[in-house]
Amino acid sequence: MKSRVLKWIAAGLIAVVLVAGTGLFLFRGALLRCVADEKLAALEQRYNLRIAYRELEMPSLSVIRLEGLTVVPEDHDTLLTLEKAEIDIDLLPLLRKRVSVHQVDVEGMKLSFVKQGNVSNYDFLFRQQTVSEADPGKVESVLAGYDVQVSKILSLVFRLLPENGELRNLSVTARRDLLQTSFYIPELILANSQFASAIQVEEGAVKGEWKVRGTLARSMRLIEGSIASGSTNEKIILPYIRPHYNATVAFDSIAFKLSEKSASATPLTLEGMASVDGLEVYHTALSPDTIDLDKGKLEYTCHVGGNYFELDSVSTVIFNRLDFHPYLRVEKEKKWHYTASIHRSPFPSEDLFASLPKGLFRHVQGIRTSGKLSYDLLLDIDFNHLDSLQFSSDLRGHGFRIESLGGSELTKMNEEFEYTAYENDLPVRTFFIGPSNPNFRPLNRISPLLQMAIMQSEDGGFYYHQGFLPGAIQEALAYDLQVGRFARGGSTITMQLVKNVFLNRHKNIARKLEEALIVWLIENQHLTSKERMYEVYLNLVEWAPLVYGACEASHFYFEKEPSDLTVEEAIFLASIVPKPKHFRSSFNEDAILRDSQGGYFRLIAERLCAKGLLTEEEAAAVRPEITVKGKAREMILYPDSIR
Template sequence: MSADLGDVSLRWGGVSLAELRAEGSGLDLEAEHIAVDGSLFSLALDGGAAIEAVRVDGLAVELNGSEDLGALMPRGGGESNDDSSGEPQAGLGFELEIRSGQVLLRDAEGELARSSLGAQVGSSWQLRGGDARVGVEGDGDSLAVTSWAMTLERRPWRVAELEASGGRLRVGERRGQVLARLQGLLAKLRGGEPEVEAEAEDESVPPWLARWVDGGSVHLEDWAALPAEEGAAPLVRDLRLDATREGERVHLVGETAAQDGEASWDFRVTPAEARGQGTLRVRQLPFALFVPFLPDLPWWRPEHARLDAELTMEAESPAEIVAHGRLGVRDLGFFHERLAPHPVRGLEATVSGRARWRPAERRLTLEEGAVAVGEARAELEGELEGDAETYRVALRAQLPPTSCEDAVHALPRDLLAETADFHWRGRIGGRLRFAIDSEQLDETELRVRVADGCEFLAVPAMADLRRVQAPFLHRVQEPDGTVFEMTTGPGSANWVSIYGISPFLVQAVVGHEDAAFFRHGGFAVYSIRDALVRNIRAGRYVQGASTITMQLAKNLFLHREKTIARKVQEAILTWWLETALEKAEILELYLNVIEYGPAVYGIVHAADYYFGRAPAELSPAESAFLAVILPNPKRYHESYERGELTRSMRNRVTRFLRHMHARERIDAEALAHGLAQLEDFRFHRPGEPVQARTLQGRAADLPFASGVPGLWGPGGEPLDDMGEGEGEGAEREAVEVEPSGAERRLAP
């Protein structure tokens, strides 16, 4: 290190030095004035050993971390000199006072930190400063501190006390970058120094805690965290934190405020053993404070949401962490195109109970849990276990008897849309059991039990069924934005009674789209379970679980958008249709409005478009074809365009005809007639003559058609198709569906 010295003046009892400048590897130092106290005679004879005290004014220190700083720190743990009082002098042998100064830290990226600096060095190092800044304004983090003070013990260097007030932490986009730079600079200053000698050998004390004197404390007062945007309100303010080392433990106590909320905490933790206990209380804190620590979800304006919490946490060992208490949120919002076409706002929920987390097993267990949304409250318990490759979920939930109005309107209006104008009286309750293991998907379990005592009191105009009891305008917006319109309904040319439709078609549509249609209340739990398993196994959406009533609700009342909001509305409208209409009415309305091809809606149009016939004249093969194309009529329109069935479509229709016969939906004669027709299957073209024919075979009876003459059969009981489905009318009975798909009826 080189040095330049200005004027030197001798005085009784010491020496005064002016304008000292020194440069070394990574260090630039300037001092306006240095006063050295000591006997001139002793100073002349003994040099530095005779120095009693040093006072420095106008000190300026610049450390450059891009160079080697290791040589700047003293090495080794040798004994310090003692003064006349017998106190160790931290290796200097004299008192050092820095009365005014500045320190600037740099690294390869530029300025890293700056602060005013004062010091009193004797038996310990007492440092103080103010107007400190760490980091640079921009997209990284930055910290400004009004005043700070720190006491360091003699080597090995350990913190005895740290106080800082008026801290302002600005959270930038590149979080953690400044901290990493600061850690890099401190590592260079240590120059590879060994960790603290005595305590570091004790594995119960981690190295970072060993650099903290037992009984030492950190005190932060009047701190605030600021968002990246200039002028924005603080994320938190009035933060106070006290941290004290208690042997192997650290005691953390503090409180803070944010906007109109506040939080406080009191924890004792043993870092080396991952043990601890304490309490956290939160009242009306902005939810945005917690978003950085949560999964990346499409939060919408989280700064407007508020969080309340009262939690107690215990960790007697690293094997298990237990938390119990209550957590509530209000005015929470989400916005994603798959959720709804607009933000979903105003979510309010409270979660309470006890949870156990076992890190080694990656298992979370919820005990005595409850979720309250609005006036509705559900009880929960279960387990979640898994890693990046596998997972296992077991969940049990129960809704105690609850006002129907409260149960439905617990959902945000942004999800319900116009269905929010439904109103009920009565009570509803239910139970759900769900279990899934990614390594045993075939054993997936979904059981639902519902006790529905709800009565519809008010219906929104969009769901008023009086409009479909006479001719009405059916309007459909296609995926490309075009709009199809047709007049249908009783009394119109595009309408036909259910009894004017070939029973082969009715059986084909029910058998293909919703085999348990006559036995469930609009929702087929077994279909939901099967669709979930198939979609997970395929890693994409390959199968839905819509019943005929759900499809009708979608076609009659809703747009084509595929969102969760539409699914919620579809469920409520399905419930309404199943309550307001008989099964025959639902089926009649469904067959008269659904899509059968490009701009082909309703069975009257479809029968004429494809075959030039009336709906009552459709054969088993023609009926099977129309049923098979229903999931995607535009895609399967290729056969009509070619004038004959494609090979894959012929195979589909053949398999389905055989399936209908196996399920006793059609008799053997109808099957033979259908298979024979497939040998020379033809579509009708406009202007072509239509030949008269006699249909062969019979279709099995359906519940509403008992005693109806003709191809409907002799009458009788509903089919027992595949043993699948829920109870017909959830309000009258409940059903559990086993993993195999078989149903078990439960007593109410």
């Protein structure tokens, strides 16, 4: 009897389940629309959206068919439209109220990202809801941390992108103000986690086709792929960069790999690789020439926190034959805080010179070396406290020597050479630095007072340092960042010489890097003696418009030889070196030095005394009093008559 009752109960339960299952199956479409409408209404309210669809049905228990979907942020341009899609979802994740797509077939999807000024139709994607501290009953929308933003994007990619499917007529446009970039994918095939497609790219008059292929492995939270040009012998020109940053980035091919180490870990950790072949970069802030990099690769481990990105020092950068492990941290408090460091243990020096990108180091191309080099860099820039800026850069040689200069002219200062002076990037005068120039004066024909006054003003440690003054460079960098332009250079006399003799006048990163390397080579390898460098410097430095060298300056201001200058005249000439075009500002309308010059004269006089060139009595007697003669006097007294 008891057994019969249990059987009836079991049969009844089975019947209930079957009836319920049958009901769910028969009314699955209505239930789906009911649940979808409820969820969409919540999304509309939460993110201030208008979401609509024409048809939503469920042909089977795991297949959803959707047609005529639109997503429009309130008071913004349409973000998404979809003609139709058939989605095969995984049932087990669905029971946990999570959508996981197994296969998808999409037709006619358009994504439009629009930004006008500081307002966009997609910023809601990166916001999260929080309870107001002032009013606990109020929910506020705030910008999520970087880790949350990145995690959301990756979750969407790994959960919603299928491992099998087909996308046809997919269009993505990004419009910022009046500039628009468009991507069109006629067909994207995904089969067994592999994908391949052609992407048509258009930006203004620039059009191109990319070939894309790769792997999407959701279970491993891994995506990797490659992009190459669809046309033979044509490079891919990266969109968005040129119109927004006035720069060009082009390449033959790139490959990438990204995996999320743990979706729940804090901070978020990403690992992967990015490589590029045939990279070309052009921007005037980098170099006046296109920079070529044959091969480059980054193997990275990146940590993402709420307000920072950090490139772990286990990461490796490889370009051509050179490799190193960088550390980089970018943190946002009220303002940005950047920290970067490199430590490279000794490596073959030839690896550096064989790897230098074309367009960055024109004057050292072809140099052959032996021995080893090591390098250390520390850069810490906190825009919240710029006075705390730290900078150090140390390149060291270990048995290093130059075997051949190749086509470089790094020893040109050792003999007479032709020098061209520039103004506003245009040549204004060419003359020889050497005996064939009647205005050339060797050191023994230039007053020791002038030599020391200029040295104490421009670079007091010239004869003792190796071409660099790290403290001065650090101070100059902090000041330049404060004013937002290249205002100070922190340059030594060697650096000024290299800039004028070897390099162009463009203030850009390429010139500063090449300048630093040439200075290091000249000083480290003693390619030119300090005495000869100073002699060259004193014969080409500008002292007034189109007045170059100590001899011309002495005659221009005082109608005498540089060997015959008084201490006051020498100090005055030293004061003009930083501002030769504006020498008249040192005088009043009667060609008398302004009283404001007194402090400078006393300072340099004290330093000349400390160096033994003046007695204490002579230094104390120095006054900002000189008699200007000749052409300089005419330009001061009658500025309007000078053409």
